[in-house]
Amino acid sequence: MGRRSDHTPAQLRALLLGEGHRLMAEVGYAGFSGRLVARRAGYTVGTIYNVFGSLDGLVAAINTRTFALWAEWLRDALERGGEDRIASLVRGYFDFALAHPQLWSAIYEHRLPDGASLAEEDLAHRAELTGIVEDEVALVLPADTELDVARFARSLIASVHGHCSYVVSGSFALLDEPDPLGSALARVRESLAYHGTLRQIS
Amino acid sequence: MGRRSDHTPAQLRALLLGEGHRLMAEVGYAGFSGRLVARRAGYTVGTIYNVFGSLDGLVAAINTRTFALWAEWLRDALERGGEDRIASLVRGYFDFALAHPQLWSAIYEHRLPDGASLAEEDLAHRAELTGIVEDEVALVLPADTELDVARFARSLIASVHGHCSYVVSGSFALLDEPDPLGSALARVRESLAYHGTLRQIS
DNA sequence: TATTTATATTGAACATCGTTCAATTGTGCG
DNA sequence: CGCACAATTGAACGATGTTCAATATAAATA
Secondary structure, X not given: OOOOOOOOHHHHHHHHHHHHHHHHHHHHHHHOOHHHHHHHOOOOHHHHHHHHOOHHHHHHHHHHHHHHHHHHHHHHHHHHOOOOHHHHHHHHHHHHHHHOHHHHHHHHXXXXXXXXXXXXXXXXXXXXXXXXXXXXHHHHOOOOOOOOHHHHHHHHHHHHHHHHHXXXXXXXXXXXXXXXXXXXXXXXXXXXXXXXXXXXXX | OOOOOOOXXXXXXXXXXXXXXXXXXXXXXXXXXXXXHHHHHXXXXXXXXXXXXOHHHHHHHHHHHHHHHHHHHHHHHHHHOOOOHHHHHHHHHHHHHHHOHHHHHHHHHOOOOOOOOOOHHHHHHHHHHHHHHHHHHHHHOOOOOOOOHHHHHHHHHHHHXXXXXXXXXXXXXXXXXXXXXXXXHHHHXXXXXXXXOOOOOO
């Protein structure tokens, strides 16, 4: 079969990305296969290389989509959550990872080849997610704080991330930790309290 | 070639483990190859399966060795470090990961097949590492603290781990974080202070 | 409309991977 | 000395990512 017109380039990209995302959610990064993605989309391997340049390009796009869903998830958590917006964020972080462990893990398991760097689109979506947290952290700190709020917020994200990655990888289960989310939230609260949180809701 | 007597079973195990550890340090989990380990040791693939049962068994053994080196590294850091033992621990955690990024990452990149679990030896070495931290955290907290010190210590480890994993994976570089170690240590200090650290050194 | 140009798609080829297992060959014991 | 045992091999199998000449079709041109 030669050239087709079943899909426009944009449609084809969306199709492969969708199937890729679906497969990643099913089998995770370790079981991911470019050939299978193409087959499910009704195409063959080579097409992935036409559209995404490389398999790493497809995986990066898949992870970018996961990031976008994650940001959306956090915004929902903030909207539907109560007054304690910090708790909503931490809970949202955990919930997403636990709802989509394969997708969430794939973000951190994918390593680009040496020298290669992420595309601008990917960086933008990550900045979006951290931006949501930065805004909420800023709201809760005194206006005259001496902290670099952005750095502080990202450090809190890293702390929560550590807890979450232990949960998803199973390390915490082995350590008999009954409430990882609660621990993560407690650490965040302690740091916020140290810097004079405005409203402290138990 | 059939049966040999170049090495005793114990020697052979040590040989393969050593070469495997060396290769993991060189190429990381993604580039790891059982065939290459065997070739470097002067044997062939099958021997790995004789000795370790599976390739996962070899990788688990490699990661266990990394854990042991890490624990030793932390003890050294405590011994050679100054009075601020908490700082020594956090710095030791980071330094090891940065000194051996491939070995450190391999610990968290290796996922056992569904249902499989780690051997007792592996669990013991992990408990050793967390035990070192638990002891130091207990020393620095008031004797009459209401905290579950073990859980608290492991939560602090998770926080530091989160920062460290961002550094090794390059996420923090993208976020322009100038001092991840300093941030991690600051968060740890804030949590300790919240629970009434005895001596607070800067 | 007929012809040519451009391009998207294919799938075989290649080198590798993990895993299995029959065959082989050396070791140590009776 | 010969036999039973056990360790080691390496070919086989199905899969992976990656490349690229061949091909078939769409789009552009005459």
